[in-house]
Amino acid sequence: DTEVTQTPKHLVMGMTNKKSLKCEQHMGHRAMYWYKQKAKKPPELMFVYSYEKLSINESVPSRFSPECPNSSLLNLHLHALQPEDSALYLCASSRGTGLYEQYFGPGTRLTVT
Amino acid sequence: AQTVTQSQPEMSVQEAETVTLSCTYDTSESDYYLFWYKQPPSRQMILVIRQEAYKQQNATENRFSVNFQKAAKSFSLKISDSQLGDAAMYFCAYRSINRGSQGNLIFGKGTKLSVKP
Numbered sequence: 657d658t659e660v661t662q663t664p665k666h667l668v669m670g671m672t673n674k675k676s677l678k679c680e681q682h683m684g685h686r687a688m689y690w691y692k693q694k695a696k697k698p699p700e701l702m703f704v705y706s707y708e709k710l711s712i713n714e715s716v717p718s719r720f721s722p723e724c725p726n727s728s729l730l731n732l733h734l735h736a737l738q739p740e741d742s743a744l745y746l747c748a749s750s751r752g753t754g755l756y757e758q759y760f761g762p763g764t765r766l767t768v769t
Numbered sequence: 770a771q772t773v774t775q776s777q778p779e780m781s782v783q784e785a786e787t788v789t790l791s792c793t794y795d796t797s798e799s800d801y802y803l804f805w806y807k808q809p810p811s812r813q814m815i816l817v818i819r820q821e822a823y824k825q826q827n828a829t830e831n832r833f834s835v836n837f838q839k840a841a842k843s844f845s846l847k848i849s850d851s852q853l854g855d856a857a858m859y860f861c862a863y864r865s866i867n868r869g870s871q872g873n874l875i876f877g878k879g880t881k882l883s884v885k886p
Contacts (some may be wrong), residue, residue, distance in 0.1 A: 658821060697813070698860055698876035712873065744812060755802045755866060760814035
């Protein structure tokens with residue numbers, strides 16, 4: 657099973673809302689990632705979790721709050737977002753943060769109104 | 770810092786023909802990994818092929834093969850017998866061996882491939 661799942665597929669939220677994105681993998685991977693992807697652009701790394709600990713935060717605004725409750729699950733909590741935060745949010749996982757390929761989920765298309 | 774350049778924003782190929790997508794990168798490291806990812810309109814990024822820098826042999830995966838020129842820092846992807854399902858955005862990506870990079874993938878800007886029936 658090389659599947660990374662993400663829910664929801666689509667999310668529309670107002671600037672005052674609080675919502676969460678969910679990512680799950682059951683491949684036994686110990687590294688998980690959040691990426692943000694704008695249209696026709698490559699993914700941009702936001703956060704890296706290694707062994708359930710945050711190891712990289714790429715200067716992401718505090719209105720994005722990641723959480724890794726266990727080795728299979730990764731959440732991204734959203735609060736007070738701006739319209740420019742509208743994008744495709746991709747989750748990925750890999751065996752570790754070494755030279756392993758990353759497996760991506762299908763993404764959540766987020767629209768902030 | 771490493772950079773990845775894909776100089777072809779868009780490419781087009783006739784079904785059953787062969788197409789080559791270009792990728793160059795800049796690094797001072799001697800060991801690293803290179804990847805080609807495919808992202809169809811359905812959005813999911815799919816790993817197409819990977820190449821370890823220490824291996825001289827070019828990687829192949831069925832109809833997909835790479836031409837890895839380490840000295841020239843070039844990593845092109847060849848798709849043989851193109852199929853309609855190959856239409857997608859293709860991203861070249863670099864991954865450092867440096868532990869401090871924490872597995873960060875450095876992506877090129879992508880090449881949009883169209884396949885004509």
